[in-house]
Every structure is written in structure tokens, then in C-alpha cells.
Amino acid sequence: MIDKPALFRALPSVDSILADPALRQLCAEAGRPVVLAAVRSLQEKYRQAIQQEDRATMELIQAGDVHAAIVAAVLQSVAVRRSSSLQPVFNLSGTVIHTNLGRARLPREAVAAMELVALEANNLEYDLDRGARGDRDSHLEAILCELTGAEAATVVNNNAAAVLLVLGTFAKGKEVLISRGELVEIGGSFRIPDVMESAGCKLREVGTTNRTHLKDFSAAINSDTGLLMQVHTSNYEIRGFTNAVPAAELAALGREHGIPFVSDLGSGTLVDLRSFGLPYETTVQDELQAGAQLVTFSGDKLLGGPQAGLIVGDAELIAAVKRNPLKRALRIDKVTMAALLQVLALYRDPARLKERLPTLADLSRGADDIEACCQRMLPALVSRLSAAATLEVVACKSQIGSGALPTDLLDSFAIAIRPIAEQGRRDASLQALSLAFRRLPKPVVGRVHDGALYLDLRCLRDEAGFVAQLDELAP
Ligand SMILES: *Cc1c(COP(=O)(O)O)cnc(C)c1O
Numbered sequence: 001m002i003d004k005p006a007l008f009r010a011l012p013s014v015d016s017i018l019a020d021p022a023l024r025q026l027c028a029e030a031g032r033p034v035v036l037a038a039v040r041s042l043q044e045k046y047r048q049a050i051q052q053e054d055r056a057t058m059e060l061i062q063a064g065d066v067h068a069a070i071v072a073a074v075l076q077s078v079a080v081r082r083s084s085s086l087q088p089v090f091n092l093s094g095t096v097i098h099t100n101l102g103r104a105r106l107p108r109e110a111v112a113a114m115e116l117v118a119l120e121a122n123n124l125e126y127d128l129d130r131g132a133r134g135d136r137d138s139h140l141e142a143i144l145c146e147l148t149g150a151e152a153a154t155v156v157n158n159n160a161a162a163v164l165l166v167l168g169t170f171a172k173g174k175e176v177l178i179s180r181g182e183l184v185e186i187g188g189s190f191r192i193p194d195v196m197e198s199a200g201c202k203l204r205e206v207g208t209t210n211r212t213h214l215k216d217f218s219a220a221i222n223s224d225t226g227l228l229m230q231v232h233t234s235n236y237e238i239r240g241f242t243n244a245v246p247a248a249e250l251a252a253l254g255r256e257h258g259i260p261f262v263s264d265l266g267s268g269t270l271v272d273l274r275s276f277g278l279p280y281e282t283t284v285q286d287e288l289q290a291g292a293q294l295v296t297f298s299g300d301k302l303l304g305g306p307q308a309g310l311i312v313g314d315a316e317l318i319a320a321v322k323r324n325p326l327k328r329a330l331r332i333d334k335v336t337m338a339a340l341l342q343v344l345a346l347y348r349d350p351a352r353l354k355e356r357l358p359t360l361a362d363l364s365r366g367a368d369d370i371e372a373c374c375q376r377m378l379p380a381l382v383s384r385l386s387a388a389a390t391l392e393v394v395a396c397k398s399q400i401g402s403g404a405l406p407t408d409l410l411d412s413f414a415i416a417i418r419p420i421a422e423q424g425r426r427d428a429s430l431q432a433l434s435l436a437f438r439r440l441p442k443p444v445v446g447r448v449h450d451g452a453l454y455l456d457l458r459c460l461r462d463e464a465g466f467v468a469q470l471d472e473l474a475p
Contacts, residue, residue: 007050007058012067014039020071030078037441037469038074044464046070081441089443090466094412094456096362097267097401101445103300103307105358107346110305110339117338124334137322139337143344144312147270148284148295152318154311155299155340156330160190162296162309163264167199169324170260170317171226175204179212179245182231192231201226214245214253221257228254228261230292232282251291260293260317267402268297268310270347276354276364278400278410284312293317299336301402304359305343306336362459363400363410371395371413373457378415380467389419389433398458410458418452426451440469 017023017039018032027035046066049057060066081087091101106114117124127134137154144153156162167176176196196203202224207216217228228250247263254261268284281302287295294317299308309330311321321327332340346356354360374393382391394416397409419429434453437444442465446455460466 002053002058004050004053007061008047010061010064010066011043011046011050012070014043017043017067017070017074020067022071022075026075026078030082033472034078034081034441035074037472038077039070040468040471041442041462041465042070042073044468048464087443089445090462091459092414092444092446092455092457094396094414094447094454094458095399095401096410096459097301097359099402103402104304105362106306106339107304107343107356107358109346109356110342113338113342114335117334122334124337136331136337139341140344143341144310147344147347148288148312150284150288150295150312151315152313154318154322154327155332155337156309156311156327157332158300158307159264159266159296159298159309160195161330162311163195164199165309165321165324165326165330166262166294166296166311167196167201167227167229168326169321170262172200173202174226175202175222175224176227176229177204177206177217177220177225178229178231180205180207181212182233212245214249217245217250217253221253221259225257225259228259230261230263232264232266247287247290247292251293254293255291260314261291262294262296262313263287263292265295265297267301267303268295269302271350271353273302275350276360278363288313294321298402299340299343302359302400303343304357306339308332308336308340365458367395367411367413370456370458373460373463374413374415376463377455377457377460377466380470381415381417384470384473385417388429389417391415391417394454396454396456398456412456412458414454414456416452416454436473440472442469 014036018027018036023035023039046057046061050061060069089101091098093101095101097103123134124139125134125136126132140155141153144150144155156165178192182192193203204220204225206212206220230247230250247261251261265282265284265287267281268287269281270284272280272283274280284295284297292313294311294313296309296311297303299305299310303310311318343357346353354364371393378391378393385391392415394414396412396414398412399409417433419426419433421429430448430451430453434446434448437446437453437455444455444466446453448454
């Protein structure tokens with residue numbers, strides 16, 4: 001029989017932890033609020049671990065080592081925060097794959113693999129059988145081909161680099177045909193027309209109306225044509241009387257003329273998202289089957305991995321991409337590779353993907369579950385803020401983010417916090433409130449909308465850590 005009350009009693013109090021000489025020193029250097037928040041968060045973590053009867057935690061407490069463990073963890077977390085401006089935040093913005101907030105959160109397996117490969121020498125470019133130089137791409141190529149059915153694959157720093165490399169390899173000084181409706185701009189810095197220009201390609205828009213037809217492409221082909229390209233219209237949708245030429249028809253046209261057809265999927269996915277209750281998004285496999293000779297997509301959007309640009313397709317074309325001297329400048333590093341290998345491996349078992357891949361877990365989280373989370377968090381917020389604001393749990397919509405499925409919104413719930421202020425001061429109060437949340441030891445980023453601060457709890461996993469620091473909210 002586990003004596004939980006005894007274990008809870010054995011947890012050292014906040015005051016006794018803060019009395020530790022190392023932490024007293026830390027309070028003097030870093031400020032007491034930061035240290036206090038870290039202590040509370042860890043204490044809450046241990047309480048939950050006892051509740052869940054976590055064996056390692058119970059042994060640690062029984063051995064009398066928990067005080068030292070908490071002190072060490074506090075020292076480490078505060079040190080990380082102080083030594084770097086890059087720090088963890090709570091993403092309660094309602095956008096799951098948020099480019100400003102670091103996009104995909106990685107699964108534990110990926111982080112463990114990153115640590116291992118970073119700490120030790122490894123066979124990144126070394127063939128252990130032959131005892132000679134190996135190919136960096138070989139590690140990822142096998143699994144990418146297995147998962148997508150492509151003949152060959154290579155990986156670079158991000159998808160913008162993948163697109164640049166493909167354009168530069170096949171269409172430098174030549175024309176690239178692309179449908180007028182697909183001249184995408186993503187987040188200001190990635191505009192297809194500019195990428196084309198920097199790759200030395202001539203953009204040739206095809207179709208002059210809201211509808212682009214196969215005959216428009218065929219009429220545009222000439223001796224200067226280097227590529228046929230399709231770009232996923234990531235962050236917008238053209239509705240109404242429109243027409244885009246299906247990938248299969250463009251691929252056939254390209255084959256007829258000996259011109260490669262490439263598709264930039266942007267936020268490519270490897271599974272049918274409908275099986276997770278999400279809207280359909282073109283998969284990499286579907287695009288290859290439709291006849292795309294090369295497909296490019298991001299590692300840290302729907303795929304849920306680290307920042308990377310993946311290129312899969314025909315062996316001959318991939319070989320040409322790899323021969324491009326730019327490839328060397330755009331290659332990924334060993335730490336990213338370690339993470340990506342782990343993330344891809346999770347796709348071998350789609351049935352367990354939802355519980356193992358944080359991005360998918362967040363995207364497919366049910367509205368009921370999020371509402372329950374809001375109800376659990378509401379009292380702690382009300383007790384700190386009710387004098388200055390009204391708070392309520394409201395239905396809202398989350399976004400997938402990073403341009404994927406721009407018009408499809410996910411049912412979610414948020415805590416809406418509306419400052420109580422006189423007419424002319426409402427805006428200032430609201431700004432002050434959101435700033436106070438952003439200034440917490442682990443900043444909370446919500447969304448200001450319609451006179452209130454919305455905290456969409458879809459992505460809140462560390463409830464204890466969230467509650468633990470609320471006392472620091474400066475009103
Ligand atoms: C996001 C996106 C890119 C850029 O990908 P990064 O991995 O962010 O470099 C390129 N093309 C499309 C269609 C995209 O959606």
C-alpha cells in the first residue's frame with residue numbers, strides 16, 4: 001500500500017527549499033520571483049508524480065533526496081533562463097504551429113537523440129562497414145523513401161532552402177511556369193517571386209484569370225522552360241469560380257516535354273489527417289503518386305519535427321540536387337538530423353502517432369478536454385484577477401498555423417479575461433494585462449481580441465507550472 005499522505009508530507013516546503021544557501025545566492029542574483037516560480041513549479045510537478053504513483057519519484061522521496069533534486073533542478077532552469085534570451089513560453093495564442101513561437105514542439109525521443117548525438121562523436125559522415133567517409137544523407141534517405149514511396153531523398157536546412165535549391169538546380173537562367181494563383185508570400189520573408197529571382201530563374205505566370213487551365217501551361221512551354229512548378233497556397237484560399245490544374249495533368253505534360261514537374265507542399269504531411277479528426281491536407285505520398293517528380297516540404301510544420309526542408313522524388317533528379325554546390329551550404333546539422341530521424345520513425349506506427357507527436361496531440365485535442373482544462377485553470381486566475389477583470393470560459397477557434405489549412409479552424413475553448421476599466425482606459429488596461437502575462441517567469445502569450453485577452457488552452461500541458469507562477473502576476 002502506498003502511503004501518499006506520508007509522501008506528500010515528506011516534500012520539503014517552499015520556505016525550506018528557498019532557505020538552501022545555493023538558492024539564497026540565486027535569489028540575490030536573479031531575483032526572488034523567478035526562483036520562487038521555479039520552486040513552485042517543481043513542487044507541483046512532484047505532487048503530481050506522487051498522485052500518479054511515479055516509482056522513481058517515490059524512491060527519491062523515500063531516500064530523502066528530494067530536497068537536493070529540487071534545488072539542482074531550480075538552479076539549472078534559472079541558469080538556462082538567465083544565460084539566454086531564447087526561453088520557453090506558454091503558447092496560449094490559439095495557433096498551434098506558431099512560427100514566432102518556435103513552431104513544432106519536439107517529442108521526447110527526438111530531444112533525447114539530439115542530446116546523445118551532440119554529446120558524443122558519431123558516424124554522421126562515416127561508413128562503419130568500410131571504415132571510410134560516408135554520405136550524410138544516407139541516414140535520412142532510407143526512412144524517407146520507406147515512408148513516402150519515393151526513389152530518393154535529401155534534406156536541407158528548411159523548406160525555403162529546399163525550394164531555392166530545386167529551382168537553382170533545374171531552372172537557373174530558365175523559365176519556371178507557375179500558376180498565377182500560387183504566387184505565395186509566407187510571413188513576409190518568403191515570397192515565391194523573390195525566391196525565383198534569387199535562384200536566377202525567370203518566373204512565368206500561367207493563367208491570367210481566376211482559372212488556370214492545362215492548355216495555358218501547354219501554350220507557355222518553350223525551349224527556355226526549365227521547370228513546371230506547383231506551390232501549395234499555404235496561407236490563403238481562392239474561392240468561387242476558380243480552377244487549378246491537377247498535379248497529375250501537370251506531371252503528364254512535363255513528361256511529354258521532358259520538363260521536371262515539382263511540387264512545393266509547404267506544410268507537407270505523411271498521414272491522412274482525417275484519421276485524426278482533422279481536415280484533409282495533401283500528403284507527400286499523394287503528390288508523388290499524382291506524378292510530381294520532386295516534392296518539397298517543411299520539417300517543423302505539420303510533420304511535427306525540427307526545422308528542415310525535405311526533398312523527395314526521382315533518383316536522377318535528387319542526384320542532380322545533391323551535386324549542386326549550394327547543397328553544401330544548405331545542409332542540415334547532426335543535431336537536427338538526430339531529431340528528424342526520431343520523428344520520422346514515429347510515422348512507422350500511425351496508430352500511436354497522436355499520443356507520441358506533440359504537434360498532432362495538440363491539433364487533435366478534443367474541445368471537451370480543452371474546456372475541462374479551462375474549468376480547472378479558471379479558479380486560480382479568478383482568485384488573482386477578479387478585482388481587476390471579469391473572467392469566463394468561452395468557446396473559440398484555434399488555428400493550425402504556419403500556413404497549413406488556412407481556412408479550417410479547430411473548435412476550442414479559452415479563458416477570456418476582460419479588464420474592468422472606464423471607457424477611455426480599456427485599451428491601456430488590456431495592453432497592461434497582456435504585458436503582465438508576458439512578463440511572467442515563463443511568459444504566457446495569449447491573443448488580444450475584441451476587448452479581452454484570450455488564453456486558448458489547447459496547447460497547455462504543464463497545468464501545474466502555469467498555476468504555480470500566477471502569484472507573480474503584477475496587477
Ligand atoms: C512554409 C512554406 C515554405 C517555407 O518553409 P520553411 O520551412 O519555413 O522554410 C515554402 N513554401 C510553402 C508553400 C510554405 O508553406
